[in-house]
Amino acid sequence: MLPSTLPITVNTESGEVRSQVSAEDLAGIIARLGGEGDRFAVVERAEPAAGAKGAEDSESGGDHYIQTWHEGDGPYEVEYREGTAKRHFGVRMESAGDVTDVFVAWARGEDGWADGYAWERVRFPADEAEEEPDPGLDPELPAEAEAEAGRMIRCGFGTAEEITEAVSDYFHADGGTPLSVPAARRIVRRLWRERLAEQEGWPEVTDADRVAAAFAALNGSGVTARMHFACCGNCAFAEIGGEAAEGDHGFVFFYHDDTRHAADGGGLLLTYGAHGKDREEGEEGGKEAAAAVGREVVAALTTAGLSVKWDGDPDRAIRVEPLEWRRRLPAA
Template sequence: MTQDTELTFDVRREAEERARELIRCGFQEADELAESLVDEFEEEGLTEEDAEEIVAPLWRERLAEQASWPETTDVDRLEEAFDALEDQGVVAAMDFTCCASCGYAEIGGEADDDSRGFVFFHQQDTESAAAGHGLMLRYGGFRADGESKESAERRTVEIGREVVAALEAAGLTVEWDGSPAKAICVTPLTWLNRLPE
């Protein structure tokens, strides 16, 4: 076996593992998943065709698994809570941006004139939840011009309480100490997110 073949085998194995992780997350279409793999492994020689060949059987495998899932999953409950929060004037975004910094920077762009606050989890949070580590939620109030830091913190705590109430009403278990500086953790959480249709 040549070194090139060994490298291709290793890259393929890594790409398959990464594809499984992204499929477990459940937010990307099959073609988006293939694009993500190419973005990550193109320098190692992975082509678009390779990526599609990797994704297709894993996608079918996941669809088959979904047939045995309960009618309502924890992710369905999470979505129910986020929908309820949206109805209450809280911007609620799932799998939003790559990281917390980008999420905080961009969440205001999702707000309407009457939005009071926000809650989101980002792509790294999704991957952590899909790996069985619970889900961290970032939240806060939209700060008004000239508003004091203390007032903004009170508003953030109010939004945090609304988020916790919506999650618990949907049947999820939450850990949060009431501090505006602490993320809300949904745990235990069984991450079963159905693939996009």
């Protein structure tokens, strides 16, 4: 008799991580895929099965998984990997039932689980650059794309599809980009899956959770607190007033580059100040009002369990350090 549960772990775009699921549970997960923020599922097991397609020359190390992407009413894009990029294959399937059957057979290591489908090798940008050199393509582009995708994923604020589009756009020049959205998506999916696996070993409360808790408390006490707010400091200053709730007396934010700095292992810089006329530069009252907001921010961060460096000068940013930025990937 076949075991009631499968020896697998399932990761989904929504942030769900489940282990030892039944075939029925797996069918339910696959059937529901397609909506915003819940378009892919990645299934992993520790070792490749002996009956896997191409097992005779698959790698014993590396990554071993099967995954699918389904958006709206489109087909299911199914891929599996056996060790390295050379053993990464894909095919399109039309029904959730077919996808489930293949996933379950793969999970159980059944002989011939991949038979009956026209699997094709999935080529990644690095593979294409090596095998079909393009004199107009920067040979460093694949590595740069992966580094940029990794930074965005570590920040923890964008969905997989938002990051995919951003990575493709990152190289935009002269009316186009050398990195297509599908190529960027393959990079992001793999790194997203790796990040989800990392999250399983994180503590229940991370430093990023503590920052979020402090900002939530400030939002409830008259301080407009925004995380990962705006593309730059100038834009953040211009827009923060429009975010204020009635009665808010001050603000604090960190913008995109601040998040990146924290995600890259540095501290987190926070910009703060007072709303209204008191924030005008050169007014003594304005400086004191800004300093008062700064003290509120420091108190909230300290209460949340974070270390803060600030000398009380309202012209200096508040620095949260040491800080290990581990923000869980968004569910949508």
